[in-house]
Amino acid sequence: MTEIVVISGKGGTGKTSLTASFAHLAEDRIVCDLDVDAPDLHILLAPKHLRSEPFVSGHEAAIDPGRCTDCGQCAALCRFGAVREVDGEYVVDPVRCEGCKVCVACCPAGAVDFLDKTCGERHVSATRFCTMVHARLFPGEENSGRLVTLLRREARALAEEEGRSLILCDGSPGIGCPVISSLSGADLAVAVTEPTPSGAHDFARVAELCAHFRVPLALVVNKHDLNPEQTRAIEDAARAMGHVVAGRIPFHPDVTAAMLARKAVTETDSPLAPLIRDIWTTILETAGRAAKTAAAPVLTTLKGA
Numbered sequence: 001m002t003e004i005v006v007i008s009g010k011g012g013t014g015k016t017s018l019t020a021s022f023a024h025l026a027e028d029r030i031v032c033d034l035d036v037d038a039p040d041l042h043i044l045l046a047p048k049h050l051r052s053e054p055f056v057s058g059h060e061a062a063i064d065p066g067r068c069t070d071c072g073q074c075a076a077l078c079r080f081g082a083v084r085e086v087d088g089e090y091v092v093d094p095v096r097c098e099g100c101k102v103c104v105a106c107c108p109a110g111a112v113d114f115l116d117k118t119c120g121e122r123h124v125s126a127t128r129f130c131t132m133v134h135a136r137l138f139p140g141e142e143n144s145g146r147l148v149t150l151l152r153r154e155a156r157a158l159a160e161e162e163g164r165s166l167i168l169c170d171g172s173p174g175i176g177c178p179v180i181s182s183l184s185g186a187d188l189a190v191a192v193t194e195p196t197p198s199g200a201h202d203f204a205r206v207a208e209l210c211a212h213f214r215v216p217l218a219l220v221v222n223k224h225d226l227n228p229e230q231t232r233a234i235e236d237a238a239r240a241m242g243h244v245v246a247g248r249i250p251f252h253p254d255v256t257a258a259m260l261a262r263k264a265v266t267e268t269d270s271p272l273a274p275l276i277r278d279i280w281t282t283i284l285e286t287a288g289r290a291a292k293t294a295a296a297p298v299l300t301t302l303k304g305a
């Protein structure tokens with residue numbers, strides 16, 4: 001089984017649009033949206049939930065007013081300022097509560113319950129292309145790395161169950177916890193970058209991250225014609241680091257038009273479609289070379305190839 005993760009040094013590089021096209025072009029695949037802080041792939045793939053469950057992670061304190069004697073100790077001891085007196089009653093602000101359990105341990109009346117915290121929801125869904133695994137972390141919630149790990153595990157189990165040979169993941173932007181969780185053990189990372197100084201900087205950072213986790217990297221420069229010089233510089237840097245340059249995509253209004261129509265670009269008759277198809281072929285070949293075992297079946301997953 002081969003796992004390809006599409007990443008970008010920052011948001012807004014066209015990563016999700018490109019992933020949707022790859023999801024369309026690939027066969028024999030499961031799609032997984034690992035951008036749990038701001039998932040967008042569902043907008044293009046219109047998933048219909050088959051099963052959903054809450055993502056429970058950590059705990060939060062809750063004061064039972066029936067048992068509370070209003071002594072105020074919890075408010076005094078909570079270093080996160082999460083306990084407040086409201087209309088003569090002590091209450092926990094769930095947004096501020098860090099789940100440290102100090103109030104639970106110190107309450108002389110045993111009035112503080114320590115409840116499981118629901119931080120988001122995860123889904124297995126059907127799309128017009130394939131089964132999709134995705135999730136949403138509630139605003140302000142943390143532990144996205146753990147949620148990403150759970151999604152990847154779910155995607156792998158589903159791929160085995162359905163006999164799929166490819167897991168295609170839309171990763172998170174940046175180099176934070178969710179990206180790290182999505183990269184470890186992946187067969188190939190595809191970095192989508194724009195030709196700007198910050199794009200070059202972001203690419204260098206994701207390349208460093210991939211090198212650390214020994215994940216091979218393929219580069220795609222989006223909107224390459226906006227700055228041909230910078231494009232060449234990023235591609236040269238990628239080659240110098242031993243990475244594959246999978247291709248370039250020019251700036252084109254068809255990307256936005258496809259997005260508004262809730263389609264992958266490759267589902268349209270855009271002149272970008274054959275370009276993306278070529279890029280996907282290169283990515284599959286690169287992943288096939290990089291896969292530890294059973295590289296050959298991966299090369300059969302391009303429609304019409």
Ligand code: SF4
Pocket residue numbers: 063067068069070071072073074075090106107108109110111112
């Ligand atoms: S320490 Fe316990 S009894 Fe005292 S205010 Fe807090 S919850 Fe109420």
Ligand code: SF4
Pocket residue numbers: 060061077078079080081082083092096097098099100101102103104
């Ligand atoms: S669990 Fe910790 S952070 Fe939350 S209210 Fe109690 S003392 Fe404050």
